[in-house]
Structure formats: C-alpha cells, structure tokens
Amino acid sequence: MNRHLHKVGTASGVSVPSRTDTLLAVAVAVLGAAVAIAAPGTRPTDPLAIVLLLAASATLPWRRQRPGAVLLLVLVLTVPFHMLDYRHEAASPIALVALATFSASVARVKALVIGLLVVVIVLSIMGVLKEGEISGDHLGAIGWVFFSAVAGQAWRWHAAYVASIIDRAERAERTREEEARRRVAEERVRIARDLHDLLAHSITLIGVQAGVAAHLARQPEPDREVLAAALETIADGCRAARAEVRSTLTVLRDPGEGPDQGAVPGLAGVGDLAESVRGAGVDVLVDVALDADADEAAPAVGVAAYRIVQEALTNVVRHAQASRVTVDAVREGGVLRLTVADDGRGAVAGSPEPADGPGGFGILGMAERARSVGGTLTAEPGKTGGFTVRAVLPLPAPIVPAPSTSEAS
Incomplete structure (x- = not known):
C-alpha cells in the first residue's frame, strides 16, 4: 500500500499531504458544518461543535501517512461531539473515512479488531444517550462501521492486486529485455564466429601463397610455372572468400533464411578444403x-x-x-x-x-x-x-x- 501513497518531501524531510486528501478534508469539514448548522441535533450547534468538526477534519489530509494516529485523533475529537449529542451525521463521515483508511493499511485481523473496538465505542455512546435502549440507530451505526472496515480491506486487496499486475508486467518487460540482450549477444557471437570461419582459412592460404610468390619473384630466374600456380591459388582464394562473404551477408540480410544455409557445402566440401591446403605444401x-x-x-x-x-x-x-x-x-x-x-x-x-x-x-x-x-x-x-x-x-x-x-x- 505504501508504494501507492502520494507523498511530497519538503526541505525538512516531513511529508506533505496530497492535494486530493486536502480537498477531501475540506469537503468533509464543509459538509459536516453545513449539516450541523442546517439540522442541529438534540443539542443546538454551537462554536464548540464547529471547532470539534473542523479539528477532526483537519487530521484527514495525513490519513495515508499516519492512518493509526489520524484514526485515534478523530475518535478523540468526535466521541465528545457525539457525547454532547450534537448532530451525529455531521461527524460520522469523518470517523468512517479515517476507519476505512486505517483498515486499508493493516491486515484483516487487525482491521476486524479495530472495527469491533469502534463498535463498542459507538454502542457505549448510544447506550448512554439512549439510556440503554436498542434501536435502529444502533444497528445502522454498527452497519456503517463494518461497511467502512470492509471497504478499507476491499481497497487494500484491490491495491495489492493492481500492484501485483504492475509487478508482473515489469518483470515480464525485464525478462523480454534480458532475452533481447541475450539474443543480441548470441547473434554477435555467431556473426563473429562466421566471419572468423569464412575469412581465416582463405586469408591464411592467401598469405602462404603470397609468401611463396614473393620468394620466387626475388629469384634471378624464378620458376614461372610455380609462380603462376601460387598466383592462381591466391586468385582462387580471393574468389572463394568473396563468394562466402557474399553468401553470409545474404543470410544476414534475409531473416527468413537460417544461418549458413546455402553458404556452406557441408561434408561434401571437405575435399575442396583438403585440396586448398595441399596447395600450401601440406x-x-x-x-x-x-x-x-x-x-x-x-x-x-x-x-x-x-x-x-x-x-x-x-x-x-x-x-x-x-x-x-x-x-x-x-x-x-x-x-x-x-x-x-x-x-x-x-x-x-x-x-x-x-x-x-x-x-x-x-x-x-x-x-x-x-x-x-x-x-x-x-x-x-x-x-x-x-x-x-x-x-x-x-x-x-x-x-x-x-x-x-x-x-x-
């Protein structure tokens, strides 16, 4: 849950309530004061009632950062409001919002325990006010308390579900990125291996024959047939290397063609390899x-x-x-x-x-x-x-x- 709370840090490191929570607190305070003034309870609404309502509402902006402390302060401020028999509906939304927020931030058992405690407090207040009589107001108050606790747990479950979906999506994205990097690395190794295999053999033979040709060219009377054979071997090696490189580049440009398909003769080409090496004197x-x-x-x-x-x-x-x-x-x-x-x-x-x-x-x-x-x-x-x-x-x-x-x- 905490990862979804909107907190803005100040220079002193103290968290500042979000704009949404602040607007909610203002709305609840205005609504409660309007209800208390427009339809007062058994006791007329006086400045004390307004002060208690505003003080309780003023704690709501911090309900996400300190849900337990906010619930406790709300109970401390609203219990006297109810005990003095002001308009109960004016203060009830404040307590229900605080209870729902606290329920969303704790485990199910703890939410149930706190809900029962609030029920006991409500029943005690109404028992004192109604002189021990059980009425529909009792059942309605108990129902709203349990509804608030259940709503908080439902929100907690929903937030956890959304977080799990986001987490799975992030893990899947990381897996795709790692798979892409692995495939790129494998492709780089394969291309390097192919280029090495393609060029090393031809270039080695060309180097050997070039050395033979250079040695013969320095002789006063070079063996022209041997020199010509060496130069022909160099030319054949260049043509073979060019053909193999072209075949490999064709494969790399065509994703539908597998590596080496059509570029390498397989075991049937071992005889040609042997012949080229024989030309190097082995x-x-x-x-x-x-x-x-x-x-x-x-x-x-x-x-x-x-x-x-x-x-x-x-x-x-x-x-x-x-x-x-x-x-x-x-x-x-x-x-x-x-x-x-x-x-x-x-x-x-x-x-x-x-x-x-x-x-x-x-x-x-x-x-x-x-x-x-x-x-x-x-x-x-x-x-x-x-x-x-x-x-x-x-x-x-x-x-x-x-x-x-x-x-x-």
Whole structure:
C-alpha cells in the first residue's frame, strides 16, 4: 500500500499531504458544518461543535501517512461531539473515512479488531444517550462501521492486486529485455564466429601463397610455372572468400533464411578444403566414410563438421609447421566422429602458445560449433606429437521407408 501513497518531501524531510486528501478534508469539514448548522441535533450547534468538526477534519489530509494516529485523533475529537449529542451525521463521515483508511493499511485481523473496538465505542455512546435502549440507530451505526472496515480491506486487496499486475508486467518487460540482450549477444557471437570461419582459412592460404610468390619473384630466374600456380591459388582464394562473404551477408540480410544455409557445402566440401591446403605444401589425407545423403539428412551437422575441419586445417597451416594431416569422418551408431590430426609441433615442445596461436579464437569457435548441434569437441596434443582435434556430433536416425502393401503381401 505504501508504494501507492502520494507523498511530497519538503526541505525538512516531513511529508506533505496530497492535494486530493486536502480537498477531501475540506469537503468533509464543509459538509459536516453545513449539516450541523442546517439540522442541529438534540443539542443546538454551537462554536464548540464547529471547532470539534473542523479539528477532526483537519487530521484527514495525513490519513495515508499516519492512518493509526489520524484514526485515534478523530475518535478523540468526535466521541465528545457525539457525547454532547450534537448532530451525529455531521461527524460520522469523518470517523468512517479515517476507519476505512486505517483498515486499508493493516491486515484483516487487525482491521476486524479495530472495527469491533469502534463498535463498542459507538454502542457505549448510544447506550448512554439512549439510556440503554436498542434501536435502529444502533444497528445502522454498527452497519456503517463494518461497511467502512470492509471497504478499507476491499481497497487494500484491490491495491495489492493492481500492484501485483504492475509487478508482473515489469518483470515480464525485464525478462523480454534480458532475452533481447541475450539474443543480441548470441547473434554477435555467431556473426563473429562466421566471419572468423569464412575469412581465416582463405586469408591464411592467401598469405602462404603470397609468401611463396614473393620468394620466387626475388629469384634471378624464378620458376614461372610455380609462380603462376601460387598466383592462381591466391586468385582462387580471393574468389572463394568473396563468394562466402557474399553468401553470409545474404543470410544476414534475409531473416527468413537460417544461418549458413546455402553458404556452406557441408561434408561434401571437405575435399575442396583438403585440396586448398595441399596447395600450401601440406599433405592432406581425407577419409570420409558417410553416405552420400548424410549432408541432406543432417545439414546443420554437415555445416558444423565442415567448419570444424576448415578451422582445424587453417590452424595446421598457420601454426603447426606440419607436413601431413589426416581428416577422418565416420558414422558410429547415432553420431558422427570427426578427427583432424597433424604431425606438427602441437602445443608442446616448450611452446606456451595454444594450437590456434596467441589470442586465437579457433578452438573456442570449433567448440561452439560442436555445441550448437549438441555435440562435443576436444583439442589436445597428440600422443606421439602433433595436435589432434576430435568432435562427436549427433546424427539423426536414418529414416527407413515403410514397406508398401504389395511388398508386404
């Protein structure tokens, strides 16, 4: 309830009543005084009655900040008003407003206890005034007291209900914002991974062949065929990189197309990767023992496998100083077991650098690729030297066509 109270702080830190509560207090005071003057009770309305009414009404602006204190002050000021037998209806609204406000600020049991206490006070006053007689005025007064207490509790429940709705809406908004930030972060990581995978392989091979071409160009009588082959490899690498970047940008511009769809050949492209690495002077042996329809049955797994092989071969060319690398891919049960092993320097032999170089993201990207399809990846030095990357990627179960009716018969 307190979060819905309107408080304005002053320089001294004392709360100031709201305009609504102040206007309500003025209205109740004017109405009470008008009723008391226009239709006085058993005792004529005199200055004392007006003072008691105005004093009781003057406490109402603080009814939200101090509901208990306001109710107590109102009772202290209105009980003498009733005891002196002024017009009872003139002061009753003040007490009912104070009681309803207090009931809205406390728990149900406490509101009931206070309501019963007010009933006892009312009955005592009316018992004294009516000399112990029970009349309709008693029942009416008791009914108004309980109505005021119940109205306060109803308002408390309504305020709590509205607060819970607002709280749920705020939590839902925070959840949506967090989800949006998470998706943006994931998309940034995916784009960074894709750009790394797309460019690192081609740029590495282009760098190697450019070094070969530069070395040959410095020779007095360069081997023109080897130089031409190196330059052709550079040109092919540039065209391949441009095509892959264009495909990726097309995917990013078209939200309806999933990542890598139509941009990566899958396991069918491992042979081309091997051929490009052979041009850099590394002997590559490829053994992909899968059905021809493996990529079509699990395109996401084929894309992940292609990227893992691409990054592993890129690391071999850049860091391993290897002369030979083997690429094996075989289906065992419901998984694809992928192995890329080289005979290079690995990450041992006193070198503190990882297999993908200082500050590299290659192994991290390969692990993310494997996890994206529910698989696992390990990258570690080989037992006899070199470096080995192993990935286990789940494959969907092959679909066995149901026998036709004629075959079954």
